[in-house]
Amino acid sequence: MNNKNEISQVAVDALRPLGRLAFEGLGLAPNAAEQVAKVLVLADLFGLTTHGLSRIESYGARLESGGISAAAEPTIEPLAPAVARIDGRNAVGPLVGMAALEAGMDIARQFGISLVLARGSNHFGPVSPYSYLAAEQGFASIIGSNATTTIAPSGGSDARLGNSPLGFGVPNPDGNHFMLDMAMSVVARAKIRNALKRGESIPDSWATDASGKPTTDPAAALDGFLLPIGGHKGYGLALVVDLLAGLLSDAAYLTHVKSWVDAPDEPQNLGHFFILIDTARLGSVEWLKGRMIDFAAILHQSPAVDSGSPVIVPGEIELRKMQRYLQEGVPVDPATKALLDQYASRTA
């Protein structure tokens, strides 16, 4: 038996049903709970612990307070032969995300490419689980979501845009899919908090103080705003994600997005976008596999600057972790395990 304060290693065959039961305990229908658990368990399998089942803490609190609707069923509205809009009706984010992904794959199978926009949603987890599920079916993907505002515009001095996640996937039929899942900030806030704890200064490219000026003081940075990658480039990219995910989807955007921290019991009206491309239309499986293997090999063959750290291709870290955790079990922290057990016990 595990000590209560230790990370558990839970077999994925046990973790998926536990996740499903926990979300059923929070009021979701069995199918809906299964979809949500599928996304969050994949996040844990990829090692994205902060975006995996640990989210049951915030999702659970908001489901309990009515900030997220447990009973909502997303609806789909066709807008053009290859375009649809999902109204999430304030359901749990990954449920809306999975509805968008599945609709997008259906449409792209018919037309070669599809766009599914989602409104009325909430935090949908990381992007890579969706990219992975799409890649497993042969779809390349461009997927993004807007987010609570935490970043100042370039040259501005208050939070007006979100650290919006943007992800890409390109399938390799041999399973080694390319997957890139990124937010637009140089670093996550956690990295600044760690510098503060250690009493270290930070590079001035990470964040600004509250007045919008770059700072090397982690305390000032935590009162200020994360800086996007590449200055105006990252600022522009974050705006692109919000334009596609929020503005064009008819969801909230920029400062119209409600903060789930400040107003947990109000709908956020987050938006997402899913662009899916059926690679089966572009060439044979062998053609794609040969090119994807060659693509990765060219990168791997670049002599490493540090001989202990060979060049990697985005997606490799996540897929290697998944292979390991499928064998050894998925690490689950004790607080998350306790919450999962508690909510799951309601269905007994």
Added chain:
Amino acid sequence: MNNKNEISQVAVDALRPLGRLAFEGLGLAPNAAEQVAKVLVLADLFGLTTHGLSRIESYGARLESGGISAAAEPTIEPLAPAVARIDGRNAVGPLVGMAALEAGMDIARQFGISLVLARGSNHFGPVSPYSYLAAEQGFASIIGSNATTTIAPSGGSDARLGNSPLGFGVPNPDGNHFMLDMAMSVVARAKIRNALKRGESIPDSWATDASGKPTTDPAAALDGFLLPIGGHKGYGLALVVDLLAGLLSDAAYLTHVKSWVDAPDEPQNLGHFFILIDTARLGSVEWLKGRMIDFAAILHQSPAVDSGSPVIVPGEIELRKMQRYLQEGVPVDPATKALLDQYASRTA
């Protein structure tokens, strides 16, 4: 009359036909020459001088040596109802780009979204002229091209990927379109050359030396590789562009792309991708206009860190320059003017 060493201000109504005649002088059919001039003159109107008609120098040399085919007519192959592939047949890049853009708009008008991949192409100019032409017709766009390899993979020590341009557009029916056109490097090489001239050091985030290690010495940086924005994030984004534009289009990718500098008389087999979304399918013109105006206003209203530099939205600089140059004439440097006149005189 202008002094021969001064920048000319040429009225756009004179510059477009001059550009067309110059490309006719280089052997292009009148329609083809008109398309190429349209893209490059728009680049000059946006102030993107290095990617405008000045390119007649490199395009002209390669057309003359047969490295680019003057007579080639791009062909189009439908791959799925909403997906097509252009074979540029080694034509001038902007001609291939315009063929892809026009095919993409036709398809997106029918299906709501389209993907057009292009292979067998060459340098197609900057992205923003295509984003602008699409936005003027109500299409949002994601457009990219691969490029000659100049960047090392993260942690690698030789050039294996291109500084691939990636651009986005979202139309505002009032004409103030959102346009973001970016390459993945932190800075252009010209900025490092300028630091060297002034005897200044550079931030270690700009480039590495020849061994792949970050450097503050501009001379060492010019022997090394440009660094992408956000480290592994920009590296990943550059790979995404090459996967879509090169690998999935059946063009060359990574080190398979021939350098037009080292091998100017060989086909590069560059690739592009055009994803176009018909915003007319998403909501009314008034709906879109209201949201786009509000979106920009929210950003503009962020108090400026430097009161002389208010927050701007990507696309504003280019569109303001265009307004000015349409009135005052387009700046054309004397070397470019002389080449345009020289090639155009052949058609007399």
